Amino acid sequence: MRQRVLIAVEELGFEFSEVGRSLQSSTTRTIGCVVPSLANPVFADAVQGAQEAFQEAGYQTLLVCTNYDPEIETQAIRTLTAKQVDGFVLTVSDARSSDGLKSIQSREIPHCLLFNMAPDNEKSWSVDDRSAALKVVDAFVERGHRHVGFLALKFKSSDRARQRYQGFVEGCSRNGMKKPALLEIDEDSQILTDLLKEFLRDNPTLTGLFISNDFLALETIRSARALGLSVPGDLSIIGFDGIKVGMMVEPSLATIVTDPKMMGSGAARTVLSAINGAVAPVQPDPKLTFSFRAGGSLASPAAERTDGEKAATLSPSNNPTKKNVKIQQERLK
Amino acid sequence: MRQRVLIAVEELGFEFSEVGRSLQSSTTRTIGCVVPSLANPVFADAVQGAQEAFQEAGYQTLLVCTNYDPEIETQAIRTLTAKQVDGFVLTVSDARSSDGLKSIQSREIPHCLLFNMAPDNEKSWSVDDRSAALKVVDAFVERGHRHVGFLALKFKSSDRARQRYQGFVEGCSRNGMKKPALLEIDEDSQILTDLLKEFLRDNPTLTGLFISNDFLALETIRSARALGLSVPGDLSIIGFDGIKVGMMVEPSLATIVTDPKMMGSGAARTVLSAINGAVAPVQPDPKLTFSFRAGGSLASPAAERTDGEKAATLSPSNNPTKKNVKIQQERLK
DNA sequence: TAGAAAAGTGGAAACGTTTCCACTGGGAGG
DNA sequence: CCTCCCAGTGGAAACGTTTCCACTTTTCTA
Numbered sequence: 001m002r003q004r005v006l007i008a009v010e011e012l013g014f015e016f017s018e019v020g021r022s023l024q025s026s027t028t029r030t031i032g033c034v035v036p037s038l039a040n041p042v043f044a045d046a047v048q049g050a051q052e053a054f055q056e057a058g059y060q061t062l063l064v065c066t067n068y069d070p071e072i073e074t075q076a077i078r079t080l081t082a083k084q085v086d087g088f089v090l091t092v093s094d095a096r097s098s099d100g101l102k103s104i105q106s107r108e109i110p111h112c113l114l115f116n117m118a119p120d121n122e123k124s125w126s127v128d129d130r131s132a133a134l135k136v137v138d139a140f141v142e143r144g145h146r147h148v149g150f151l152a153l154k155f156k157s158s159d160r161a162r163q164r165y166q167g168f169v170e171g172c173s174r175n176g177m178k179k180p181a182l183l184e185i186d187e188d189s190q191i192l193t194d195l196l197k198e199f200l201r202d203n204p205t206l207t208g209l210f211i212s213n214d215f216l217a218l219e220t221i222r223s224a225r226a227l228g229l230s231v232p233g234d235l236s237i238i239g240f241d242g243i244k245v246g247m248m249v250e251p252s253l254a255t256i257v258t259d260p261k262m263m264g265s266g267a268a269r270t271v272l273s274a275i276n277g278a279v280a281p282v283q284p285d286p287k288l289t290f291s292f293r294a295g296g297s298l299a300s301p302a303a304e305r306t307d308g309e310k311a312a313t314l315s316p317s318n319n320p321t322k323k324n325v326k327i328q329q330e331r332l333k
Numbered sequence: 334m335r336q337r338v339l340i341a342v343e344e345l346g347f348e349f350s351e352v353g354r355s356l357q358s359s360t361t362r363t364i365g366c367v368v369p370s371l372a373n374p375v376f377a378d379a380v381q382g383a384q385e386a387f388q389e390a391g392y393q394t395l396l397v398c399t400n401y402d403p404e405i406e407t408q409a410i411r412t413l414t415a416k417q418v419d420g421f422v423l424t425v426s427d428a429r430s431s432d433g434l435k436s437i438q439s440r441e442i443p444h445c446l447l448f449n450m451a452p453d454n455e456k457s458w459s460v461d462d463r464s465a466a467l468k469v470v471d472a473f474v475e476r477g478h479r480h481v482g483f484l485a486l487k488f489k490s491s492d493r494a495r496q497r498y499q500g501f502v503e504g505c506s507r508n509g510m511k512k513p514a515l516l517e518i519d520e521d522s523q524i525l526t527d528l529l530k531e532f533l534r535d536n537p538t539l540t541g542l543f544i545s546n547d548f549l550a551l552e553t554i555r556s557a558r559a560l561g562l563s564v565p566g567d568l569s570i571i572g573f574d575g576i577k578v579g580m581m582v583e584p585s586l587a588t589i590v591t592d593p594k595m596m597g598s599g600a601a602r603t604v605l606s607a608i609n610g611a612v613a614p615v616q617p618d619p620k621l622t623f624s625f626r627a628g629g630s631l632a633s634p635a636a637e638r639t640d641g642e643k644a645a646t647l648s649p650s651n652n653p654t655k656k657n658v659k660i661q662q663e664r665l666k
Numbered sequence: 667t668a669g670a671a672a673a674g675t676g677g678a679a680a681c682g683t684t685t686c687c688a689c690t691g692g693g694a695g696g
Numbered sequence: 697c698c699t700c701c702c703a704g705t706g707g708a709a710a711c712g713t714t715t716c717c718a719c720t721t722t723t724c725t726a
Contacts, residue, residue: 013436017415019355020682024712028352030395030416037381039594044377048370051398060416062363063383076388082394083351083363103346141527218581245578246603248551261372353712356681 008195022084030060031271032080034090034100035114036068036158039129040213042241042260043091046114050089059086068093068157074100081107087271089264091115094159095122096286112267115160117286123274125144125267128286129160130167132256133210135172135292137240139254140208143300144234148172148208149181149199153216156184158250161212164240166208181206185216194272200227200235207236207301214239214246214255221253221297251296258290355417362500363393364604365413366504367423367433368447369401369491375593376424379447382597383422389551392419392604395612401426401490407433414440420604422597424448427492443607448493450619456607458600460637461619462493463500465589466543468625469571470504472587473541476633478569481505481541482514482532486549494545497573501543503586514539518549526556533560540569547572547579547588554586554630573625585627591623606634613623 008014031054035043051061053215062085063165064076070093078098088111092098095116100257104111111123118124149166152161153191165182172180179202183195200206216237229235231251239246242257266281273280294302341347355361368376397409397417403426410433413421421444425431428449437444444456451457465572473481483501487492498515505513514536516528531620533539544550549573556565562568564584572579575590579615606613 015415022352022502024683038377044371061396063394251580357713
């Protein structure tokens with residue numbers, strides 16, 4: 001009998017329907033994965049890592065890109081909830097105010113944040129953006145920069161970007177530096193060069209720029225060059241993320257290095273453990289999930305300022321001596 | 334009555350279960366999306382485009398990364414089929430032999446290939462890799478290269494890479510050039526520099542390298558430099574894909590430019606039209622979905638060969654004159 | 667006001683599973 | 697030969713929808 005059935009199965013290519021099974025068991029073996037965009041390699045890598053971990057555990061990944069739009073985010077979470085996903089891995093626009101996240105919490109669906117610092121006792125795999133920004137300030141200070149700026153994409157719809165800026169402002173203030181100038185960019189804009197020109201004109205004493213992601217940092221280097229500025233001669237640049245190409249360009253990009261794939265797979269394993277009640281993987285301290293990497297795009301401003309003509313007109317030099325900086329650093333400790 | 338129900342819905346946060354609905358309607362509003370890896374920005378962008386198109390049409394995207402493994406590919410397609418996806422967008426390892434693809438076809442599930450050239454009358458959004466490779470040969474020939482090589486990742490498990498190589502070989506032969514040397518790399522290997530060194534030693538007359546993806550091309554440029562070679566002075570490089578950073582490096586990367594996001598969204602729309610019976614979007618001719626972009630990584634070999642010491646020892650110059658090349662080009666037309 | 671049409675309500679069936687229970691038949695042991 | 701136990705088999709219920717039909721109530725028209 002068993003034989004005959006098995007043969008028929010083979011012949012007809014029969015397979016159990018997961019949806020019948022899901023209805024019966026009220027479990028779908030599917031996880032919702034919500035990120036802003038795959039165009040950013042950080043999220044692409046994170047999703048890759050998460051998907052792999054889920055796959056290995058026999059779970060499928062339902063992917064949604066919100067395009068940094070909180071409305072799409074809320075809607076997507078609603079849809080995925082209706083689809084009865086067993087869990088969520090998500091990077092939300094703002095972890096403190098996200099409606100979608102609230103609804104997940106109130107329904108008690110297993111979930112883990114990714115890149116969002118966890119409020120309350122949420123689970124999360126993230127980078128402490130504030131601390132990372134402080135490290136960036138240190139790097140600038142060590143090299144004698146006294147006035148720096150922050151350039152961000154999607155500032156309004158990313159709590160990460162805001163936390164970086166906040167930490168950056170705090171670090172500058174601690175070091176007795178001028179409050180960092182802020183340049184926000186709405187879209188992946190083509191007019192970066194123009195915006196940068198204006199920005200540097202408005203902030204003539206500025207010698208360094210902290211940029212909220214590596215990709216934008218590379219574009220900014222390009223724009224700076226188009227304006228006749230040398231990097232790091234006239235303008236030092238520090239990025240964020242640590243994407244691979246940052247090391248392949250000339251000058252190499254100074255940046256905060258993170259490990260998105262590891263973060264994604266970690267968040268995935270945390271969700272899985274919440275689902276099957278296994279012991280959860282230890283979440284790394286957000287202060288330790290990043291590191292600063294020096295690079296050719298960062299140098300001392302004073303020394304090289306002399307030979308830049310256009311630079312001089314755009315941003316007249318007014319730099320502290322190395323000595324001042326040393327004192328400043330002493331004070332910090 | 335209606336009122337009271339609506340109020341209760343609000344209070345309890347009730348939502349229809351999609352799985353009950355799916356069971357009843359035998360439709361899941363879910364599409365399976367199968368790609369090799371999101372680490373490659375080409376696929377990340379393509380998935381982004383597809384996901385957007387699906388989202389807009391009210392469909393969710395079930396993502397699987399096969400990691401270039403045909404076995405995982407087959408398995409994934411089986412699982413997604415069991416999950417009753419309404420359609421597939423997929424990049425398979427080999428479109429002619431894929432078991433998964435065959436099973437999709439025999440079950441007549443709406444689907445569209447992505448980046449795989451379509452066998453028979455399959456639907457597909459793809460790049461004609463062979464034609465693109467011919468263009469690459471032209472670019473080399475125009476600049477006087479007579480012996481070139483091909484460097485590929487995952488050669489065995491990517492029909493795209495093989496088709497590129499095939500076209501490349503054909504183009505070289507048509508132009509009376511030596512058969513291009515082939516260097517395969519298994520994994521995203523760290524020993525690229527060593528392999529390259531050996532490869533160039535084995536092929537001393539080689540002056541140009543066609544590399545099956547931009548990312549690997551950038552790494553190769555780096556490796557070449559580490560070997561003391563100048564690009565394009567000692568070695569010209571042409572990549573494939575047209576990723577953004579290719580234009581941000583110095584020298585900029587000569588490459589075949591494609592539009593992955595557009596391809597992804599196109600494939601998605603093709604699947605959607607197959608599902609709801611609407612008129613399908615016109616699939617672009619695979620010969621027109623790419624273009625050659627010149628870049629600083631490609632130049633004539635003869636002129637600059639003189640000043641490279643190490644280059645000379647690694648690959649003694651044996652180049653055709655410009656004149657020969659001109660004649661060659663005439664012959665082609 | 668009677669009758670017909672419209673609107674609303676309730677209940678059954680079906681989608682494809684799994685779980686549970688009851689039943690059947692055969693073999694072993696007394 | 698009877699009883700008991702076990703494996704194997706068949707059938708019912710439940711999961712959450714939608715569709716369909718029958719029935720009741722309301723509204724409109726003659």
